[in-house]
Amino acid sequence: MFTGIVQGIAQVAEITDKEGLRSFTLEFPPGFCQDLEIGASVACDGVCLTVTALKGDTRADFDVMQQSLNLTTLGQLRPGSRINVERAAKDGAEIGGHPLSGHVDxxxxxxxxxxxxxxxxxxxxxxxxxxxxxxxxxxxxxxxxxxxxxxxxxxxxxxxxxxxxxxxxxxxxxxxxxxxxxxxxxxxxxxQTQVMVDTVRDAVAERLGTLMPALRQFAKERGLDLGE
Structure with missing residues (x-):
């Protein structure tokens, strides 16, 4: 889990293409990598990535599979690109923003x-x-x-x-x-907002049932959008 409070800006130092994935070496601000371990999670522009290698005090490697490259902007990164980074929150950490999963919608x-x-x-x-x-x-x-x-x-x-x-x-x-x-x-x-909206929409759809086609036609004739 992440808090949404960006802890710094990292720069892409190296990119290595492998079969089915791309490996990024990121250069972090001083102190960011203190106690960072292989297997730890880091949010990179909001995408949760796993540390695969540590290189000195300020660099770490991350592997990104092809699907993630296609669905995010990570596939557009080049050496020198800058991204927002945040380490995973520890138990008891202050949530200055709001809880994030690191899974881009x-x-x-x-x-x-x-x-x-x-x-x-x-x-x-x-x-x-x-x-x-x-x-x-x-x-x-x-x-x-x-x-x-x-x-x-x-x-x-x-x-x-x-x-x-x-x-x-x-x-x-x-x-x-x-x-x-x-x-x-x-x-x-x-x-929480997603769950609330989807729950209300499902409840309304269930209660209306067979009336929905007629309501949609009624709304369409009057230029209304039931989805809204």
Whole structure:
């Protein structure tokens, strides 16, 4: 488990392609690797990876299988790329953000960036059907960082957008300042919200039963979206 509080920025030092996977050597900030062991988990831009080798005081290797390369931005990393990193939380650790599994749900896209005084606002476009789990003032994990949704908008097809406001300290400790419009990002939704939304949707579907086709037709004729 992770807390969503990014502990530093790592840089890709080396990449080695092997049959069915790719091995990354990451260079970490000083002190990050203290007591780190082979087999330990590290969230890399929100993706939980396992340490496969230790190289000195600041470097470690990670193997990423082909499916993970295809489903995340890890396959786009090159030597010199920078990523957010966090070590797995220990028992009793303070949860400064919210509990994360390190399992990315989907990739989204930076749709817009605004820079009001001493702030950095990122608008992120969300594909359908994931917008159903995102609400203003709720938690969201973007590239492994626990953030609060400031504003959100929904489209009739189940897609939408949300905005997060970042203070200078967050920009200093993460790679968000590197992101431009069009950049892909990893999203992990908040699990309690997902469970609650899915439970309510299933309960409503079960209670309505055979009435659903008629209700869908009724809604369609009036330009309404039952999913929303």
């Amino acid at each position: 989907f990739m989204a896209t930076v749709e817009g960036i605004r820079r009001p005084a001493n702030n950095h606002v990122i608008r992120i476009a969300v594909p359908a059907p994931w917008m159903r789990y995102i609400f203003p003032k709720g938690y969201i994990a973007v590239n492994g960082a626990s953030l609060t949704v400031a504003e959100a908008g929904r489209n009739a097809d189940g897609s939408g957008w949300f905005e997060v406001w970042l203070i200078p300290e967050t920009l200093r400790m993460t790679t968000f300042g590197d992101k431009d419009e069009g950049a892909p990002v990893h999203i992990e939704i908040e699990r």
